[in-house]
Amino acid sequence: MNKLLAEEIYYYMTLGRRFELAAKEHYMKGDISGFLHLDIGQEGLSVAAMKAFEKGDVFSTYREHVMAIARGIDPKAVMAELFGKVTGVSRGKGGSMHLFDPSRFFYGGDAIVGGQIPNAVGCAYARKYKEEEEGVMVIFGDGATNGGAFFESLNIASAWKLPIIFLCENNRYAIGTEITRVSPFLEQSKKAAPYMPVTEVDGMDAIAVYEAVKEAQREIQNGRGPIFIEAFTCRYEGHSMSDSGSYRSPQEMQICKAQDPIERMKKALTESFEADAETIESLERRAQKAVEEAVEFAASSPEPDAAELFENLYCKRCGNVVS
Amino acid sequence: MLYREALNRAIDDVMRIDPDVVVLGEDVGLYGGSYRVTEGLVAKYGERRVIDTPIAELSIVGNAVGMAIGGLRPVAEIMTANFSLLAFDQIINHMSKYRYMSAGKITLPMVVRFPQGVSRQLAAQHSESYEQMLSAVPGLTVFAANDVNYAYHALKKAVLMDDPVIFIEHELLYNKKGDVDFNAELDPFKARIVKEGEDITIVSYLKMVDDVMASVGKIEESLKRSCEVIDLCSLNPVDYDTVAKSLKKTGRLVVVEEDHKTGGYGAQIVSNVCEELFYMLDAPPLRIAGEDVPIPYNRTLELLSIPTPDKIAEKITEWGRRNGL
Numbered sequence A: 001m002n003k004l005l006a007e008e009i010y011y012y013m014t015l016g017r018r019f020e021l022a023a024k025e026h027y028m029k030g031d032i033s034g035f036l037h038l039d040i041g042q043e044g045l046s047v048a049a050m051k052a053f054e055k056g057d058v059f060s061t062y063r064e065h066v067m068a069i070a071r072g073i074d075p076k077a078v079m080a081e082l083f084g085k086v087t088g089v090s091r092g093k094g095g096s097m098h099l100f101d102p103s104r105f106f107y108g109g110d111a112i113v114g115g116q117i118p119n120a121v122g123c124a125y126a127r128k129y130k131e132e133e134e135g136v137m138v139i140f141g142d143g144a145t146n147g148g149a150f151f152e153s154l155n156i157a158s159a160w161k162l163p164i165i166f167l168c169e170n171n172r173y174a175i176g177t178e179i180t181r182v183s184p185f186l187e188q189s190k191k192a193a194p195y196m197p198v199t200e201v202d203g204m205d206a207i208a209v210y211e212a213v214k215e216a217q218r219e220i221q222n223g224r225g226p227i228f229i230e231a232f233t234c235r236y237e238g239h240s241m242s243d244s245g246s247y248r249s250p251q252e253m254q255i256c257k258a259q260d261p262i263e264r265m266k267k268a269l270t271e272s273f274e275a276d277a278e279t280i281e282s283l284e285r286r287a288q289k290a291v292e293e294a295v296e297f298a299a300s301s302p303e304p305d306a307a308e309l310f311e312n313l314y315c316k317r318c319g320n321v322v323s
Numbered sequence B: 001m002l003y004r005e006a007l008n009r010a011i012d013d014v015m016r017i018d019p020d021v022v023v024l025g026e027d028v029g030l031y032g033g034s035y036r037v038t039e040g041l042v043a044k045y046g047e048r049r050v051i052d053t054p055i056a057e058l059s060i061v062g063n064a065v066g067m068a069i070g071g072l073r074p075v076a077e078i079m080t081a082n083f084s085l086l087a088f089d090q091i092i093n094h095m096s097k098y099r100y101m102s103a104g105k106i107t108l109p110m111v112v113r114f115p116q117g118v119s120r121q122l123a124a125q126h127s128e129s130y131e132q133m134l135s136a137v138p139g140l141t142v143f144a145a146n147d148v149n150y151a152y153h154a155l156k157k158a159v160l161m162d163d164p165v166i167f168i169e170h171e172l173l174y175n176k177k178g179d180v181d182f183n184a185e186l187d188p189f190k191a192r193i194v195k196e197g198e199d200i201t202i203v204s205y206l207k208m209v210d211d212v213m214a215s216v217g218k219i220e221e222s223l224k225r226s227c228e229v230i231d232l233c234s235l236n237p238v239d240y241d242t243v244a245k246s247l248k249k250t251g252r253l254v255v256v257e258e259d260h261k262t263g264g265y266g267a268q269i270v271s272n273v274c275e276e277l278f279y280m281l282d283a284p285p286l287r288i289a290g291e292d293v294p295i296p297y298n299r300t301l302e303l304l305s306i307p308t309p310d311k312i313a314e315k316i317t318e319w320g321r322r323n324g325l
């Protein structure tokens, strides 16, 4: 990793954290509604994975704002989607959980736990079929590794040697249920190990995540088949805004926050990349400004009009829309 | 008592009298249930009887079927109706069919509960209603609770019954207040007359009953006619006697439902009424239902996608005028 990239990752992590804090604030004010899942604590993982897997398709979950932004989707369009505005990524129809941008190969927003995994496998098949090299990355939580879709996908991806990275964000909790209460393992990579190479990485260390994903992308190419990466991480907030997260002890949270990915990235920037305080501050200022602009844009954007309700249900050029 | 407290109390009451009753689902134990329906049960009955499962809906229902075969009375919770789709193989191929396929030798005393419906901006993958599909499965009994008293008695009965029951709840009803008459003998298969009237029979269930009740004043005022409101309570089987008795009086049928109109639950009601009671009708039946679109996130669009009290009043008034009321 070079200095420029390290700075970029730091920028997006800071932007991500501040974006999420702003989203939280506007949820409490009532500008955002529904289920809002914050990525605070996991930004290093989200940003580094996106930056490492620059090209190729990414499938993810409902906890995807920061990934979407790191993938290059304008924070304004993401915030506007959270506000339910027509200028949002999904024209206000998807909301926080459903952010998609095929022009950036980003299929972020599946809110059915595990549902996106077979889709990613199918996409990997298609990309291989078309001899496109970049492959696919599918991101899911520890909670998704207990469902059939996950196991079926491991089997198929491995049997067909598909170019896909399975990236498990193991934050140990599926809403209020701690993983070892419903799985024999804390490490979900154990489930994948019979099918494919697995690696574990510290998900609070953005640089380590970056290296792991970069390496994995090289590995999945040339017909060698899938790879499983497990990144251990920690979400600071409740599962969503409707959950206080009170099932975790203050001690547990303290240990977790001591690993703060942003602080660690800042330290790496200063120590390994010799970035000066001025550079870091200017990155932070830029991030802050981007968030403020996003909120302003979202707040001042128009609502979708009523006709939007029936838009995008069928493809018009397919000829099956009777007007 | 709140609707969710009534449900909690019903489960608690059967767990106390029958040690074979177990509860299973995602976050039902230590967390207390995502809508707090199972709150406190794990403290009372322990983790052997209040079982936190992984996120594996197919197994939740499939295991419940096996538990019932093995002699227990499972009460499974699916966190939100949309996730029940992952369990449809178990619900339809297993839960509903064991009894018939075994010529009655196997019975499945089990309940699958789930919250459904449009809540508040939960978007397309968390807002749907599946009563139309579930009621179309022979072998399943389907209860839908609007009323707090019904919620208590019907759930209790569902758990104690030997047939498999789908118990549908609406997410916006959990905080509804009402009285429970614990000593009442309530027949959960019987429809409930929520309001008596002479001229229009409005059939509904779940949350839409409340929306209908909120619109009735306006309808009666503008049409100068009175409405009889029926809460179906049991969606399969349907208490057609109560519906017929009402139609005999009013001659006019409106069905109000939140699910998508095409293939929606009310279509079956209208169809059966037309087949059996056609000559009782003085006007073509009216269906008010959700639009045929996935539920959008934006609040304005979301409300446009489903019936609301204003829309119900408007549509019934307009239909009434067209049909000589």
Ligand SMILES: Cc1ncc(C[n+]2csc(CCOP(=O)(O)OP(=O)(O)O)c2C)c(N)n1
Binding pocket: A063, A111, A112, A113, A114, A140, A141, A142, A143, A144, A145, A169, A171, A173, A174, A175, A239, B026, B055, B057, B079, B083, B086
């Ligand atoms: C099929 C399905 N079942 C249940 C849910 C409800 N639900 C949403 S997120 C979640 C927990 C997921 O935990 P995990 O996969 O670890 O991801 P995290 O939220 O921790 O990122 C649950 C149970 C759902 N959305 N889809």
